[in-house]
Each structure stands twice: as C-alpha cells, then as structure tokens.
Amino acid sequence: GQSLEQPSEVTAVEGAIVQINCTYQTSGFYGLSWYQQHDGGAPTFLSYNALDGLEETGRFSSFLSRSDSYGYLLLQELQMKDSASYFCAVRDRKTTDSWGKFQFGAGTQVVVTP
C-alpha cells in the first residue's frame, strides 16, 4: 500500500536545529512537499522538492533523495513560533489536474521550549 512515515513528535530548545524525516512508499512520485500547521489552523506551504538535493528557504531547508524514497525538513534557529505540526506530502500521480492528489504523512509535532 501507499504510506508516508514521519516521527510523531520532536522537542527542541529555542535556537536549536531540528530535522524531520519523511520516508514514502507510493505508486508514483512527482514531488515531495512540506507544510506547517498550527493548532486549529490551515496547513501552509513551506517547500517543494521534485528533484534530488537540498532546497533552502530562509531558516527552513528541505532535502530529497528519490533513490531512497526519503526526504527531510530542516528547521534552523528554532523559534517559539515554530511550534506546530509539520506534514510531508507526496504528489503521487500526474493528472490533467496539475495539482493532482497528494498523499499526506501523519504529521510531526514540533515542540519548541525556552
């Protein structure tokens, strides 16, 4: 079956670096996205990797290895406001609707402590 695996929770102190891993097993693969969701809010887009390598956007970076079916989100210089759930999502098919259907991981709760 199709699945995305990511840790359920990570705790770190302000200023630290956190890496959230995501391994996927899907019937197709057209890209890996990351989303941040604060409690009670909508998921917001963080990054997208379609090709292998590291993508850096400010304090957040995302990495993809298609051969390993693996990616990670790196949060640097953690701030209290980074406490949220982080989801990885795989676009597993290419349809006439360019956004297609996405498979979502269960989410990783990041807890930032003072």
Added chain:
Amino acid sequence: GAVVSQHPSWVICKSGTSVKIECRSLDFQATTMFWYRQFPKQSLMLMATSNEGSKATYEQGVEKDKFLINHASLTLSTLTVTSAHPEDSSFYICRAGGGTGELFFGEGSRLTVL
C-alpha cells in the same frame, strides 16, 4: 499565492441537524476543489474531489449521501454534513488551486456535534 476562504471557522450543532461549510477561491477560478477531514493529531484525509458543474468524486468509505458536495461555480464549493452525529465532529479543510508543489488550503472549519 492563491487565497482560499472557508466559512464558518467554528460551528456547534445539535445531533440530527445539517451543517453547511463554504469554500471560496477569492482571487482565482478553481474547477477543482478538495475536501479533507482531520482528527486531532492525525493527518489530512481526503474525503472528496469537488468538480465544478459535475458530481463530486468521493474517496472509498466516505458516504456521499451524508457529505453532500456542491460546486456550482468556479469560486465556490460547499460541503453539507447531513444529519450530523457526534462522530462527525472534526476539522474540515478545503483545498483549491495551487501549482505543482504548492497547495492552498482554506482556514478550516471545526465542527462540534452535541
């Protein structure tokens, strides 16, 4: 990025009543919108794909007669939870628009059925 508005943000209703949730794309036209359901500390589960001018496509296990979806215009899709019961209490999120990797979600609607 695209703006997706969802209303209401919170709704409390009595068991047996029906509740309508609206999802609007504010600055673009969306022929396709997606409805998700999310339980606490769990991932987004796709319920159905809403197609403008045609019937929605429901995921396996989702009762189409209970979760009525209407996509009458290119900017509005509605989800009606009919004869709601406490087990329908959840966070409902719509999605519209988006490029290859970036998805745009509504703010979410938290439904509590008493």
